[in-house]
Amino acid sequence: AQSVTQPDIHITVSEGASLELRCNYSYGATPYLFWYVQSPGQGLQLLLKYFSGDTLVQGIKGFEAEFKRSQSSFNLRKPSVHWSDAAEYFCAVGALSSGSARQLTFGSGTQLTVLP
């Protein structure tokens, strides 16, 4: 069965500093990988996804992620964090469920705090 681990429960960075959120996955086949962001009272918004091809993926809001098969990782990065980036971030892997649905399996999330 697939699983996702986000080792950092909470990260604090200063505005303008760089950011890296870690994600490790376990999946037997080619993984379909996603990063979502959730602000308080909001649903999940897709930041970026990796299906195949170039291992460095660009997303919205200046985020990027790099797929490293040898490390089973899909870390999210941003060169300069803005106060509005404070939110919870979820990494997910897409896989077949019991039927033909392709479910998302999420990690437990990383809460990002941005200091002024």
Added chain:
Amino acid sequence: ETGVTQSPTHLIKTRGQQVTLRCSSQSGHNTVSWYQQALGQGPQFIFQYYREEENGRGNFPPRFSGLQFPNYSSELNVNALELDDSALYLCASSFKKGGRAPDEQYFGPGTRLTVT
């Protein structure tokens, strides 16, 4: 283009009762997935509906059931509520294109269910 909407926003129920949560899909989408997000956790896949039939199911008991209507809106029903059912319930809609890759899912803001 109307996004995914869910109702109600908040709900308080008593253990043993039944609850129905509702979701309206984004325009043009034909698939609905439901997720349960417990406090401090990532969302967990409950099930998916496509063409008004359950298309896949996660590790949830039969007292979690659903419906999808011809207009692609959906309901999640939970019978015999337990305290552990307290969570944020997220609905996500997508357009099923076929193929191996997961379809991009668009999430609603969720329904916060509290069971006392």
